[in-house]
Amino acid sequence: MMRTNIAFKTEDGVTLHGWHSVPAAGAKLVPTVVMAHGFGALKEMYLDRFADAFALAGLASLVFDHRGFGESEGTPRQEVDPWQQISDYRDAITFAETLEATDPTRIGIWGSDYSGGHALVVGAIDRRVRCVVAQVPMVSGHANVRRLVRPDFFSTLQRLFENDRRGRLAGQAPSMVAVVSEDAGQPSALRNNEAFDWYSDAARALAPAWRNEVTLRSVEMFSEYEPGAYARYVSPTPLLMVVALKDTLTVADLALEAFENALEPKRLVTLAGGHFDAYVRDFAVASGAAAGWFCEWLGVG
Numbered sequence: 247m248m249r250t251n252i253a254f255k256t257e258d259g260v261t262l263h264g265w266h267s268v269p270a271a272g273a274k275l276v277p278t279v280v281m282a283h284g285f286g287a288l289k290e291m292y293l294d295r296f297a298d299a300f301a302l303a304g305l306a307s308l309v310f311d312h313r314g315f316g317e318s319e320g321t322p323r324q325e326v327d328p329w330q331q332i333s334d335y336r337d338a339i340t341f342a343e344t345l346e347a348t349d350p351t352r353i354g355i356w357g358s359d360y361s362g363g364h365a366l367v368v369g370a371i372d373r374r375v376r377c378v379v380a381q382v383p384m385v386s387g388h389a390n391v392r393r394l395v396r397p398d399f400f401s402t403l404q405r406l407f408e409n410d411r412r413g414r415l416a417g418q419a420p421s422m423v424a425v426v427s428e429d430a431g432q433p434s435a436l437r438n439n440e441a442f443d444w445y446s447d448a449a450r451a452l453a454p455a456w457r458n459e460v461t462l463r464s465v466e467m468f469s470e471y472e473p474g475a476y477a478r479y480v481s482p483t484p485l486l487m488v489v490a491l492k493d494t495l496t497v498a499d500l501a502l503e504a505f506e507n508a509l510e511p512k513r514l515v516t517l518a519g520g521h522f523d524a525y526v527r528d529f530a531v532a533s534g535a536a537a538g539w540f541c542e543w544l545g546v547g
Contacts, residue, residue, distance in 0.1 A: 280339050
């Protein structure tokens with residue numbers, strides 16, 4: 247396998263940074279998987295493991311940091327705008343088409359967590375994508391927020407959104423909020439103990455540049471984002487969904503419902519653990535299923 251650093255410009259001129267991995271030096275015209283991470287995470291937080299697994303299966307990959315995060319440009323920093331990220335995914339596909347090793351007729355898309363939802367949307371609207379893998383996907387922002395935020399806190403959260411809008415209109419900087427926190431009294435985007443442990447451990451071991459903050463507007467946009475509505479429109483592009491049965495972050499029952507709404511060809515792979523086990527404890531199952539699905543539908547082996 248050979249990995250190189252890459253950079254490409256989006257349609258609006260923002261430079262995004264990432265990695266391009268190919269199965270072997272000099273490989274020509276191989277299937278390529280376009281990949282990005284979930285909510286507020288950086289590519290160094292285990293995505294290299296997936297890229298390596300795909301390379302061993304004969305697949306190239308293009309992994310990039312979302313705009314405003316990690317090495318990528320973009321302002322405001324630390325803002326998770328789902329529709330902007332979807333547009334950037336599509337620009338990454340366009341860039342991948344220009345790479346010497348890419349067979350432009352065999353491009354797949356992989357996303358996990360928040361970008362698992364993006365994979366559903368991009369797979370439904372961009373027919374250059376010939377195969378989709380959505381790992382532990384977030385499929386309903388409103389339903390997810392209702393699961394993660396206590397009912398008595400929800401009205402307070404909405405008032406924070408409203409006040410942030412008033413402040414921005416008055417010329418103030420966007421309000422910020424922690425991605426994760428172990429303090430139940432501190433507002434955070436992902437109110438989940440497993441999320442705090444995973445983000446903290448992954449940042450400490452793999453991604454010291456990771457910042458534990460996003461704009462409050464990111465959380466508001468999260469609550470309005472409904473990628474599961476696109477699941478049935480991915481067809482006839484083949485769809486694999488990887489769902490962790492003990493997932494309490496992008497909760498399993500919502501993902502399973504989205505899978506039921508999707509049309510053929512589709513496949514469901516379930517993991518025994520929770521949301522973050524897909525990256526570590528259940529990595530072999532998750533990556534193996536994804537690699538096999540891409541190989542089957544993109545013509546490897």
